[in-house]
Amino acid sequence: MFSLEPEIPLSDEEFRLIRDLIYNHCGLYFDSDATYLLEKRLAKRLQFHHLAGFRDYYHFLKYNRNRDQELSDIMDLLTTNETYFFREAFQLKAFTDEIIPALRAMKMKSGDRTLRIWSAGCSSGEEPYTIAMLLLEMGGFAGWQVEIIGTDICQRVIQQARKGFYGKSSFRVTDDSYIRRYFTEQDGMYRVNDKVRELVTISHLNLLDANRIALLGRMDVIYCRNVIIYFDQLARRKVIDSFYRTLREGGYLLLGHSESLMNISTAFILKHFKNDMVYQKPFPGGAGGGL
Numbered sequence: 001m002f003s004l005e006p007e008i009p010l011s012d013e014e015f016r017l018i019r020d021l022i023y024n025h026c027g028l029y030f031d032s033d034a035t036y037l038l039e040k041r042l043a044k045r046l047q048f049h050h051l052a053g054f055r056d057y058y059h060f061l062k063y064n065r066n067r068d069q070e071l072s073d074i075m076d077l078l079t080t081n082e083t084y085f086f087r088e089a090f091q092l093k094a095f096t097d098e099i100i101p102a103l104r105a106m107k108m109k110s111g112d113r114t115l116r117i118w119s120a121g122c123s124s125g126e127e128p129y130t131i132a133m134l135l136l137e138m139g140g141f142a143g144w145q146v147e148i149i150g151t152d153i154c155q156r157v158i159q160q161a162r163k164g165f166y167g168k169s170s171f172r173v174t175d176d177s178y179i180r181r182y183f184t185e186q187d188g189m190y191r192v193n194d195k196v197r198e199l200v201t202i203s204h205l206n207l208l209d210a211n212r213i214a215l216l217g218r219m220d221v222i223y224c225r226n227v228i229i230y231f232d233q234l235a236r237r238k239v240i241d242s243f244y245r246t247l248r249e250g251g252y253l254l255l256g257h258s259e260s261l262m263n264i265s266t267a268f269i270l271k272h273f274k275n276d277m278v279y280q281k282p283f284p285g286g287a288g289g290g291l
Contacts (some may be wrong), residue, residue: 009044010039015053018042021061026153027208027235028078028241041077045070046122048131065129076156079230083123085130085166085174088225091254094275095221096134098251103220106250113144118246120220122150125161125202126170129192131223135181143281149216151205164192202221209237218248226256235261240265244281253279 010018013033023029042057051057061067067287087093103115115135119128128150135146167189171179183190204210209225216261222243228236243253244267253259253268261268261279268279 007040008043008053010035010042010054014058015039017058018054018061018186021058022071022074022280023232023235024079025208026075026206026233027239027248028075029230029232030078038078039109042074044077047156047253067143068105068241072155073154074087074183075154079154082124084170084172085126085178087130089173091213091257091276091278092134093132094273094278095131095254096138097275098273099221100135103250103252113145114220115141115146116217116219117221118216118223119148119150119176119249120207120222120224120243122152122157122202123154124157124166124170125150125164125192125200126166126224127225128200128202129164129196132196133178135199136195148200149194150200150202151207152202153204153205153206153220158202163232165189166192176223185257208235210238210242213242213246219246219251220248221252221254222247223239225254226259227253228259236264240267244268247281249283251281253281255279 012032014035015032015038019030019039039054039158042054046054046057047054049057049060050127051060055202060162061070101116107113116195117128117131119131122128128266130225131148135141135148150161152161165168166188179190180265182193182196184193205216206214209264220237224239226237230238240261240271247253252271255278267281269282271280
């Protein structure tokens with residue numbers, strides 16, 4: 001015979017309190033249909049902290065000195081971090097065949113030999129490392145300062161990205177030639193080689209923290225794929241506003257194929273490339289309105 005831990009119910013009021021606190025922290029929004037999801041996923045945290053109920057947990061999140069760490073920890077429970085190398089092939093083709101050549105030509109004219117790319121919501125790191133491999137394959141950046149910055153709010157996936165070890169599920173669409181050139185097999189896993197890793201920096205970042213984002217500096221390309229779908233309209237506008245300020249004029253914003261800036265911002269131009277459509281920050285005096 002054995003007994004299960006008794007389930008602790010999450011009342012409607014407790015749901016709203018915790019939901020709003022999480023929203024104010026990072027912009028992640030849950031409607032009332034997600035009550036069961038929060039109840040099941042956060043129940044483990046009540047047990048971990050030996051709390052009697054969700055109201056106690058709300059007070060913990062609001063007032064405990066370890067609240068920031070706890071909020072960071074529960075992001076891992078509440079978000080989906082499913083990703084893999086070379087995801088969304090058409091967009092990557094636009095990146096290598098059209099975006100990068102356009103940026104390189106523009107920078108050659110101005111004498112600027114920097115290329116800065118931000119993978120916002122990089123999860124376990126497959127996206128920024130994919131970008132690095134593509135740039136290495138292209139070549140032509142000798143003497144350039146190339147930086148790829150991957151950020152995420154979840155500490156667990158950041159640690160995985162920094163270690164750079166991946167299982168077979170991360171390579172579901174990866175050509176074997178990339179694995180041979182850029183990975184080393186160790187104990188059934190694959191480690192990203194140093195020549196890729198040295199182009200990439202992985203950091204913890206909350207996309208609603210405009211002050212921290214400002215410290216990143218200006219970017220030529222921002223990838224933010226399948227992230228803003230977790231935000232409500234107000235949070236999306238805040239994040240896109242930060243992206244607009246962070247991009248250099250003529251820079252590009254790449255969203256997931258299920259995402260758009262409709263009803264969020266008119267500041268960007270929708271650029272129609274041969275391989276995909278992406279958003280571009282206009283040059284001064286160019287097309288595009290205000291946020």
